Amino acid sequence: MRIVRLLIPVMLLLGTATRHASAQNTGNPIKVGAYYYDGWGGKNAKANDPNEPWAKNAPRQVTKRMLDEFADREPLWGWRSDSQEIMERQIDLAADNGVEFFLFCWYWRDTQGPINLDRIAKLPGHESMHRYLKAKNKHRIKFGLLIANHQGAEITGTENWKVATEHWMQYFNDPQYIKVDNKPLVVIFSAKGIENGDLAGMQEVSQKQGLAGLTIAGCGNTAGKNFDVRTHYNVVPGYSGGPEEHKYSELANAQRKQWQGTKEQPYIPTVIAGWDKRPWEDPSGNGKGGAKQGWYYTDRSPAQFKSLLKDAVDWMDVHPEQTAQERLMLIYAWNELGEGGYLVPTKGDPKASYLKTVKEVVAEQNKKVK
Template identity: 25%
Template sequence: MKQKYDVAAYVWPAYTGTEPRAYQFWPEKSGEWQTVNKAKRKFNGDTWPRKPLWGYVDEADPYIMQMQIDAAADHGVNVFIYDWYWYDRRPFLEQCLDNGFLKAQNNDRMKFYLMWANHDANDTWDIRLSGAGTVIWDGKVDLSEFERICDRLINKYFHLPNYYKINGQPVFMIYDLSNLINGLGGLENTKRALDWFREKVVASGFPGLHLQSALWGENALNISGVDSSRGFSQKNAVFELGFDSASHYQYVHFTNISRDYTELMPDVVKEWQRIQTDYHIPYFPHVTLGWDNNPRFKETLLDVMTGNTPSEIKKALQLAKDYVDAHPNQAPLITVNSWNEWTESSYLQPDSLYGYGYLEAVRDVFLELAGKEA
């Protein structure tokens, strides 16, 4: 039975020891599992440390990803959005996608698309430096570098049969509009660059390119540790650059997350509705599972989401489903943070805290209902 909804979970491709350039952040060569494994309890009510029920596995291993694809698809997650990086004139952390997911024998069960995580890379990933803020790699690229990136995306990924498309157009999400615009030399230059990208995609045999923006609050704050400051009108940039749709990456980007999940969800739904009204492009509802990035820092951070139990997440997913049902003229896409953002405490993978609770919440909302409607 074909699933009615496209439930897309972001994938943070850092759980592997096969990226040599990542050893400066995680010298034990297990990727960010090094940080997860050493997380400590910091305050009363802290839900860390947590343990992955699947173990500290290498997600660049196709056998491991075959298991994860089955687990995801069996619970109603049928799209992965891979965070994709380009630093210092070459790709970074492609191994989990190229060697894990794309070499898994069952990857036809899952669609995937890319979100260019074009933020600066700083020492947030290295707990030994713990928030010093030093930029390791600049996320901005100039036009020649941008064109190299586009050629790589078209030739390597867009033509794959399980690359996620809307109306035949490959979907490509951009995380940091500020870095994109500043790197390309302003809004007009960026518009020309994106128009060139669209033309290249059409010349490659597609009906077009579906550009998606990862939105922030209009007055967003940088508290996740890896994000550029907002130096422009987001709404104007999305309009001028001709983005086809929008979603979010994390609640932390647009609302106060230092509260109970039941308190923040009404504000989240209001934000969905505001964007749909103000931006005049399809908005795909987003559900974040949690926020607590204390595992990445030596000090204790107070911005922590509470009450994000599987039962509350199930309610949020139902709200996202209701939103999709109320907008039948757009793709039935819902984004979820995330498949494996362990060090931000927002992941679907089973753990020692809730077991398979989050995955079961997805299944209960999207698969069982789909079965009843079939």
């Protein structure tokens, strides 16, 4: 996934005093969701290249640089996650560690020519969600959609947004679908890629299909757009600013600076587990074609991540009028291994220490509200 490209100054919005704001706590437990990227299955683009033997059995988004320089990011079950067994294992991992729902990336990829939703549903990028839907332990966590309307997956025109919404009704009507304000939550990756008429068309379709409507969240700058909620996929200073090493604290502060909402358009805070997309960058061809070199943040730690998680909870405690009443928090990401934001257990972190910090923060919060 690409990110919101913002170069923003380091700014700490929350003082330590907010850690003691329990008097203003709404009394509701937090609900933690994680973005799920479905890039770790299928056939690698270089699989049939005799000069690239490493790619023969590699999944789509793995690069040679990942294997050579970033092997510590390989999940304990291997680079491939395209099996029912591994999906069910991930559901249990999430549920056991405080993650209440996955937001699966969903790609249109059919805006030119005749619409073929059956074909779209089978395209690479949707397999993991369908494995989730078939999982025997599906009941343990909820799910939702992040509409990845960018980089060749743009949905253009109100009619296409309506057709897509009709297709998504099968998911919205699933009892495990995540809701905000008693309506299915849909997150739109690119707020600038959808117009108010398109948003109205989505609401119209959902209401005609018997729902009270949708809660539609826009990522990034939602000015002038009739989104119900604002959020982010992530916020990364220096996305294409050249290869520079930076501190995780700068990355964390960039997220904090965005935690601002209104009663009319609440904000769902995003917490970032890390950022380092060098495995996808390499002018020699060992990365992904077209990946621009940018800043990377190498000193992340579970303690720093936990501090950011707690600050997000504290922000919701102090500003209940600026966030959703369900007190949702979104983590970038469950498994963005190529970009350095992940919670899954890996060879470099076999005990899933970042995931365990989620469990600790959720347990602490639940203890407060009981």
